[in-house]
Each structure stands twice: as C-alpha cells, then as structure tokens.
Amino acid sequence: MVKYSPLTTEHITKIKEIVHYENVFQDAETLLHYGHDYTEDLNFPPQIVVKPINKEQIAALLKYCNENKIPVTPRGAGTGLSGGSLPIYGGIALSLEKMNRIVAIDKDNLQATVEPGVINENLRIAVEAEGLFYPPDPASKGSCFMGGNVAHRSGGPKCVKYGTTKDYILNLEIVLPSGAIIWTGADTLKNSTGYNLTQLMIGSEGTLAIVTKIVLRLIPKPQHDLLLWAAFENAEQACAVVPKIFHQGLVPSALEFMERKAVELSVAKHKMSFDFGMEQAYLLIEVDGNDITQLHKEIESIYNILESNGCNNILLAEDATTKEKLWKIRRSIGEVVKSHGIYKEEDTVVKRANLPQLYNKVKSLEQLFGFESICYGHAGDGNLHVNILQGTMTDAAWKNDLPKVITTIFETCKALGGTISGEHGIGLVQKQYMPLVMSKIHFQLMRGIKNTFDPNGILNPGKIFPENY
Numbered sequence: 001m002v003k004y005s006p007l008t009t010e011h012i013t014k015i016k017e018i019v020h021y022e023n024v025f026q027d028a029e030t031l032l033h034y035g036h037d038y039t040e041d042l043n044f045p046p047q048i049v050v051k052p053i054n055k056e057q058i059a060a061l062l063k064y065c066n067e068n069k070i071p072v073t074p075r076g077a078g079t080g081l082s083g084g085s086l087p088i089y090g091g092i093a094l095s096l097e098k099m100n101r102i103v104a105i106d107k108d109n110l111q112a113t114v115e116p117g118v119i120n121e122n123l124r125i126a127v128e129a130e131g132l133f134y135p136p137d138p139a140s141k142g143s144c145f146m147g148g149n150v151a152h153r154s155g156g157p158k159c160v161k162y163g164t165t166k167d168y169i170l171n172l173e174i175v176l177p178s179g180a181i182i183w184t185g186a187d188t189l190k191n192s193t194g195y196n197l198t199q200l201m202i203g204s205e206g207t208l209a210i211v212t213k214i215v216l217r218l219i220p221k222p223q224h225d226l227l228l229w230a231a232f233e234n235a236e237q238a239c240a241v242v243p244k245i246f247h248q249g250l251v252p253s254a255l256e257f258m259e260r261k262a263v264e265l266s267v268a269k270h271k272m273s274f275d276f277g278m279e280q281a282y283l284l285i286e287v288d289g290n291d292i293t294q295l296h297k298e299i300e301s302i303y304n305i306l307e308s309n310g311c312n313n314i315l316l317a318e319d320a321t322t323k324e325k326l327w328k329i330r331r332s333i334g335e336v337v338k339s340h341g342i343y344k345e346e347d348t349v350v351k352r353a354n355l356p357q358l359y360n361k362v363k364s365l366e367q368l369f370g371f372e373s374i375c376y377g378h379a380g381d382g383n384l385h386v387n388i389l390q391g392t393m394t395d396a397a398w399k400n401d402l403p404k405v406i407t408t409i410f411e412t413c414k415a416l417g418g419t420i421s422g423e424h425g426i427g428l429v430q431k432q433y434m435p436l437v438m439s440k441i442h443f444q445l446m447r448g449i450k451n452t453f454d455p456n457g458i459l460n461p462g463k464i465f466p467e468n469y
Ligand code: MLT
Pocket: 081, 138, 139, 140, 156, 330, 331, 333, 334, 335, 345, 377, 385
C-alpha cells in the first residue's frame, strides 16, 4: 500500500497562497461531506478541500503537490457509484464545482465548450434552447458534473441510440501533475493525428490529469418521441425480446429493463398510483425523431414484436404527464434501492443478446446464497445494474459470501462477452475484481501510461489498479 505523509501546516499555508484562502476548506462538516459520494456507506475525509476557480490555480497546485508528493483526489458532484472520488489517502479533495461555466455554444459547428463543473442537465437545457441536443443522460443528470461524466465515461438511457459520453467529446484541456496545460486533440469531427489522448482521458477517473475544459459534439434535437411501457410475466422473457427489436431494424432511443420489485419501491417512494397485476418485469421503450408518422410506424412494429413474444400488457404513454411519470419511476430506482437496506451495486454489461443468461445466473446465485437481488438497467446496451441486498443473510455470511457472489457474476459477464462495468467505472470498490477481466500485460501497459502522466502517483491514488498490480 502506498504511504503518503499527512499535509503539514506549512503545506496548507502554501496551498492557501496558491488557490487563495477563500477556496480552501478545513472545517469538519466540509471534510465529512467530501469524504463520501453515492457509493454505499464509505467515508474517507480529506485533510483539506480545495475549490480552484481556474486552470492556472490548478496548474500551480498540482506542480506543488507533485513536488511534495501530496495526494490529490479530483471530485465532480460526488454522484459517482464506484468510490472514484473518495480521498482514501487523505490529502486534498480537489472539487471542480466553482469551474461551472458554459463557455460557448457554437451553433454553426454544433459544438459546446464547458468547464468540468457544469451540471449535465444545465448543459442539456442550454443547448436545447438553441435546437441542439447532448444525449448522454445519467440517472443523476440533474446534479452530476460533465467533468465526472468524462472521468467515468458515463452513459444513461439515451446511449442505446446515441452512444455514451465518449462519443461526444472532441477535445479536452487538461492539467498534468507537472503543471503543464495542454489540449489533447482538436475541435474537429475527424482527427487522425497520432495517439488519441482525448479518448485516453475519458474513463481515466482522474488518475492521469485534471480536465479543465471540455469541447463537445452536439446533434440537432429530435422533435418528437413516443414511449411504451410493456409488462411481462417473467423477466427472462423481457430480456429475451430486446435483441428481436434491433433485428427488425429498429433502434429505440431508450430500452430500459426493470424488475417488478424495483418498480414497486419507486412507486411507493413517490406515492404514485400503479396497477400491479401478475407481471414480474417491465421494458420502457422510447423512439425519437422528427417524423411523427414514421415514429408511430416504429412503435407499432415494436408493439407487434412485444405481442408476438408473450407480452400482452402494453401501454402507450399518451401525454407528457404519463411520460414524465414513467421516466420518474425508472430514474428513481437507483436511489430508492440504495435506501432500502445494506446493498452492493454492480454495473454489469454483456453482449445484448446474452442478457437472459446473465439475469438467470444472478437469480440462481440468489437462491444459492440467500441474498435479495434487484435488477434493472439499460437492456438495449446489455447493461444490467445488479443490486445485491443483504436481505436475510447474516452479517458474517454477507461479509464472507459477497466477494464470491460478485466474482461469479463478473466471471459470468466475461464468459458472456462482457465486462465488470458499463458506465459506473472501477474507482475504489471494483478494483479488486479487475484481474478477472484484465491480464498482467494490461496492467503493465496501464501502469506505464499512469507513470508517464503521473510519475509520483499523486492523482487519485488507490483507484482502478488492484493492490499489488
Ligand atoms: C441508473 O441507470 O439508474 C444508474 O446508472 C444507476 C444508479 O443510479 O444506481
């Protein structure tokens, strides 16, 4: 385990000079807040919280920390689900929240430039006012930062049609631990100029550099959407119909899966009226575009596919209120499941058509070990969020068996052509499972990259790499 010396009074005085006194926080409440994110029940308070206001401050700060081997853990809105922003070695929590400007929206080129502290939803609203669209829409879109989305290569329901964060980033301004500031690429739609440092940064979870500006590609805003809610008598049937929709040449703009239990919790939380029958699982299917007649044809084709695959309880959301209600049910699931008891969330992803096998494996493990599982997620992407709840398992069994359960689920993902995270990242809590999907050679290559960017290991230490790799 790496050891970092605690910050001295002298360090803290110097840091206050670099980023100005009003941007440095040391009170107990702030330290506690910045010591946790949305990942289970973890808390690693930093020694100080720093909220710089520009790249020059960040460059001077990193240079100083690099020279003094002070750990720096970057942080967006703290909505991460893999513990990526937890300052596990203390030191500095570097919050990007004060760098929250939408710098430019370039309508001619369908691009926007933003600082890392811009909230995903604020960007969406701003570009939509110009008739433009930024598709990636994590469940936490109302609070998560664009910098965090870049760090975790985030997704969301719209990604099944439009791709994830990685498909929208053209160029990044970054600060290296040396204090150097560079742009990783160019603001162009095409770029065949050497190694793709932009993509290398996306998903690097703040372990290589600090992103200070993001240039994004936008698309024209689709004018219409239609939404179907389909109820199935069993979950396997719901998962199995998903590839059949794509077979017919249809590409929904969302194709989400929810188990009944997930919907029950969400509906109860919002005190909504909901008519439950015998169904055990649901698909939420959206199509979007500019030609409403064409969209009705697509929805009819999807309706027919669902019906001929055993689903005879299908609702077309007739108005904006119904659409909003259905999306609220889906988008709240993550949060309500987390408040339901002791849990561990896995962000499994497999080849789309293999989803039924993954689902069945989770359920067979549930039988074997006695936990409770609640599954939901982005079925169109083969991305299943598996929530493992302690249920009636004893504390000892939970502690002892949980790693076995997770290992088996991840091995199943690998065998089904998938991997251990689709959109939440590795961070702290998944790193021990990385050897299941990456070899020593992978780690050697990644370690070489890490050492090139961050030779003193000051940036987000203790993340992604398992211990002793
Ligand atoms: C979701 O799709 O709802 C999120 O990725 C998962 C979560 O918030 O737990």
